[in-house]
Amino acid sequence: MQVxxxxxxxxxxxxxxxxxEVLPLAALxxxxxxxxxxxxxxxPVPFDLLPGLRIVANYxxxxxxxxxxxxxxxxxxxxxxxxxxxxxxxxxxxALVLAARRRVVEGDRLVRSGGxxxxxxxxxxxxxxxxxxxxxxxxxGRIGSAVARRAQGFELRVLYTQRHDVETELGEYxxxxxxxxxxxxxxxxxxxxxxxxxxxxARRLALLRDGTCLVNTARGDIVDEAALLAELVSGRIxxxxxxxxxxxxxxxxxxxxxxxxxxPHLGSGTRQTREAMTRLVVDNVLALERGEPPLTPVP
Ligand code: 8YV
Numbered sequence: 001m002q003v004x005x006x007x008x009x010x011x012x013x014x015x016x017x018x019x020x021e022v023l024p025l026a027a028l029x030x031x032x033x034x035x036x037x038x039x040x041x042x043x044p045v046p047f048d049l050l051p052g053l054r055i056v057a058n059y060x061x062x063x064x065x066x067x068x069x070x071x072x073x074x075x076x077x078x079x080x081x082x083x084x085x086x087x088x089x090x091x092x093x094x095a096l097v098l099a100a101r102r103r104v105v106e107g108d109r110l111v112r113s114g115g116x117x118x119x120x121x122x123x124x125x126x127x128x129x130x131x132x133x134x135x136x137x138x139x140x141g142r143i144g145s146a147v148a149r150r151a152q153g154f155e156l157r158v159l160y161t162q163r164h165d166v167e168t169e170l171g172e173y174x175x176x177x178x179x180x181x182x183x184x185x186x187x188x189x190x191x192x193x194x195x196x197x198x199x200x201x202a203r204r205l206a207l208l209r210d211g212t213c214l215v216n217t218a219r220g221d222i223v224d225e226a227a228l229l230a231e232l233v234s235g236r237i238x239x240x241x242x243x244x245x246x247x248x249x250x251x252x253x254x255x256x257x258x259x260x261x262x263x264p265h266l267g268s269g270t271r272q273t274r275e276a277m278t279r280l281v282v283d284n285v286l287a288l289e290r291g292e293p294p295l296t297p298v299p
Contacts, residue, residue, distance in 0.1 A: 003021070003038070007041070013278045016282055017286075028049050033051050037057065037288070039059060041058070042058060042065045056077070060080060087146055090149075096217065097185050104261070131156070134183045135159070135187065136160070138160075138161050139162070140161070140168065160172070160179070176199075186212060188200070211236075220247065247265055
């Protein structure tokens with residue numbers, strides 16, 4: 001089966017594809033009826049240019065830009081990469097929790113700018129303690145659970161929301177509004193769907209108590225970005241943001257704010273995780289070629 005990959009995905013597994021062409025979708029001009037497999041990183045599928053598609057193997061767990069309903073109508077299998085990126089994403093969420101809560105980036109800037117003049121930082125960068133505070137996890141799925149396990153080591157009280165009933169020792173269930181008003185730190189781990197776009201709107205952001213830290217490693221537009229900007233510019237809350245509504249563009253208002261830590265969509269960005277994602281993508285394609293069921297089809 002001819003496979004089109006939108007880039008050379010990292011790791012040795014990529015070389016196991018017997019017939020693969022690397023081409024960004026933007027460079028695809030003529031219809032390519034011979035292509036049966038598309039490997040892409042959460043990119044819209046050009047159905048008209050790829051009329052022979054049998055599988056879209058998404059490099060990532062989130063596939064919100066892939067029209068999965070249209071794929072189903074056309075009999076195209078869609079797969080994603082659940083599980084293999086849980087630890088990396090949970091680690092990055094925790095890095096942002098720690099950085100935003102303990103003012104790590106502000107401290108870094110102070111040192112680099114030559115502004116550190118005393119023998120220790122005295123009161124200028126006093127932060128709020130993390131141990132003993134309450135972490136609200138919005139979406140206790142695979143990644144949210146990995147965050148909850150890390151939270152135990154940091155001696156946090158954990159609250160969580162969840163779509164389905166789950167029996168868990170990892171924390172206490174709350175309705176979303178209650179979780180937002182009870183937490184010192186809130187971290188988002190829901191997929192981007194019609195139900196979650198704008199989930200944290202201006203009303204819900206206003207439920208956060210003064211000084212609360214909001215961490216987003218999920219998708220930018222799960223939070224109303226304009227309302228979030230207003231809260232951050234006012235200095236009322238803090239944030240650690242890895243994702244944005246219109247990546248790679250970041251609202252310029254954020255760039256000068258001391259109460260925000262910004263990273264460029266790094267959640268799954270470790271060598272080991274990215275290679276494991278490629279392994280899973282390739283295994284899904286090879287399974288389909290052999291006439292076997294894909295390993296991780298999307299629901
Ligand atoms: C990817 C991600 O970097 O898995 C996801 O949902 O957001 C990241 O792992 C990105 O989606 C590219 O596929």
